Amino acid sequence: MTIEQAGLMLANPAAYTDEARLHEALALLRREAPVHLVAAPGYEPFYAVTRHADIMEVERDNALWLSEPRPVLTRGRSAQHGSGYRVRTLVNMDDPDHRVVRAIGADWFRPKAMRALQTRVQELASRFVDQLAGFGGECDFATQVAVHYPLYVIMSLLGLPESDFPLMLKLTKELFGSDDAENRRGGSDDERLAVLLDFLAYFQRLTAARRAEPTEDLASAIANATVDGKPLGDVETASYYVIVATAGHDTTSSTLAGGLHALLEHPGQLARLRADPALLPLAVEEMIRWVAPVKEFMRTASADTMLHGVPIARAESVLLSYPSANRDEEVFADPFAFDVGREPNRHLAFGFGAHYCLGAALARIELVALFGELLTRLDTIELAGQPEWTATTFVGGIKHLPIRYTLHPLRSNASPSPAQAL
Numbered sequence: 001m002t003i004e005q006a007g008l009m010l011a012n013p014a015a016y017t018d019e020a021r022l023h024e025a026l027a028l029l030r031r032e033a034p035v036h037l038v039a040a041p042g043y044e045p046f047y048a049v050t051r052h053a054d055i056m057e058v059e060r061d062n063a064l065w066l067s068e069p070r071p072v073l074t075r076g077r078s079a080q081h082g083s084g085y086r087v088r089t090l091v092n093m094d095d096p097d098h099r100v101v102r103a104i105g106a107d108w109f110r111p112k113a114m115r116a117l118q119t120r121v122q123e124l125a126s127r128f129v130d131q132l133a134g135f136g137g138e139c140d141f142a143t144q145v146a147v148h149y150p151l152y153v154i155m156s157l158l159g160l161p162e163s164d165f166p167l168m169l170k171l172t173k174e175l176f177g178s179d180d181a182e183n184r185r186g187g188s189d190d191e192r193l194a195v196l197l198d199f200l201a202y203f204q205r206l207t208a209a210r211r212a213e214p215t216e217d218l219a220s221a222i223a224n225a226t227v228d229g230k231p232l233g234d235v236e237t238a239s240y241y242v243i244v245a246t247a248g249h250d251t252t253s254s255t256l257a258g259g260l261h262a263l264l265e266h267p268g269q270l271a272r273l274r275a276d277p278a279l280l281p282l283a284v285e286e287m288i289r290w291v292a293p294v295k296e297f298m299r300t301a302s303a304d305t306m307l308h309g310v311p312i313a314r315a316e317s318v319l320l321s322y323p324s325a326n327r328d329e330e331v332f333a334d335p336f337a338f339d340v341g342r343e344p345n346r347h348l349a350f351g352f353g354a355h356y357c358l359g360a361a362l363a364r365i366e367l368v369a370l371f372g373e374l375l376t377r378l379d380t381i382e383l384a385g386q387p388e389w390t391a392t393t394f395v396g397g398i399k400h401l402p403i404r405y406t407l408h409p410l411r412s413n414a415s416p417s418p419a420q421a422l
């Protein structure tokens with residue numbers, strides 16, 4: 001494979017369905033061309049940044065490197081994406097707006113507040129593992145468990161009724177999985193716009209309801225937030241819901257499916273974890289490093305600059321490859337080993353700096369709760385078919401994970417708590 005071919009893979013959704021080959025390409029780029037100009041047909045050119053240290057350098061300087069106008073890789077001219085209509089979420093924003101709008105949700109997502117949610121999350125985790133028992137020993141873990149559980153958590157956080165969960169599931173898949181034929185409603189700008197408008201309509205109704213009758217949930221905090229004494233506008237409010245609902249969903253479900261797959265592929269590590277459940281938080285961190293469900297975010301230079309010796313002009317963009325950072329030989333000992341006891345683990349799966357993932361604490365709680373419950377109840381488990389990966393350059397991972405398993409029978413009158421397992 002040439003450096004050119006390796007670079008082009010970063011703009012090819014299908015390339016992300018073959019992880020071994022993708023990682024071969026990323027390793028080549030890290031070694032030979034860590035800041036590499038990619039001119040892929042149908043895309044504006046961008047520099048692929050593949051080393052951990054360079055990604056941190058870009059993310060650290062959020063005055064030089066802006067999220068606007070090209071926060072993620074899209075086809076064509078990104079500023080015109082979606083027929084000129086754009087939802088403006090946190091990931092699109094730069095300071096001073098970013099700081100103000102982030103602060104609205106930041107209180108909600110602080111680890112302390114998240115710990116308060118733990119009971120609810122553990123209830124849900126135990127419910128989903130109970131469901132496994134009902135599937136009769138074989139299921140597609142990705143579509144039957146991993147996709148639903150994080151959405152239930154977020155919808156509970158927002159305070160939405162369970163009857164709306166299926167609609168949210170459909171819309172988030174259509175919006176986030178839109179490179180993959182299996183998920184998308186359609187590939188055209190108009191069809192993408194239709195999904196966005198459905199989202200907006202739903203959340204505008206929610207805002208109106210929470211303004212009329214405030215409750216204790218995150219939806220109320222967003223609906224009733226003020227900036228400079230004024231409530232957020234319709235698009236800003238809806239955008240906040242959209243970022244929480246979408247950012248917290250496919251990311252966590254991909255990590256669940258990918259994390260379980262990694263355990264199945266590394267039976268020695270699974271046995272080690274089962275023998276020492278206190279390793280679970282480290283194991284979850286390793287799953288997040290290993291899966292890196294967010295494939296990239298982008299930044300655009302606000303002035304002429306240099307990165308790793310490569311001159312980059314004002315208005316040119318860089319693509320930050322998180323899966324690559326997480327296998328960087330300079331940072332991780334034996335980066336291609338899946339090690340449930342890895343410590344330290346300075347992965348960049350949650351990004352870094354001003355945009356560092358707002359939901360990182362919640363994601364960790366969710367993953368620890370589900371794997372804790374699963375490992376306590378699981379007797380045997382094996383792959384029951386070939387896994388399949390999502391075709392996407394943005395967020396994704398394993399979309400089908402057939403498994404065959406046996407569970408311990410439930411103890412009478414109480415479901416075992418993951419906390420007991422730890």
Ligand code: HEM
Nearest residue numbers: 090091247248251252294350351352355356357358359363
């Ligand atoms: C394993 C699961 C997750 C991963 C790997 C992940 C990854 C990321 C990444 C890479 C970013 C961009 C960081 C940057 O630009 O430096 C991000 C931003 C964000 N994430 Fe997550 N995320 C996960 C789960 C969640 C959850 C559960 C939520 C909330 C329910 C969430 C909410 C957000 C929000 C609101 C942002 C935007 C922050 C900003 O731009 O200021 N994420 N996430």
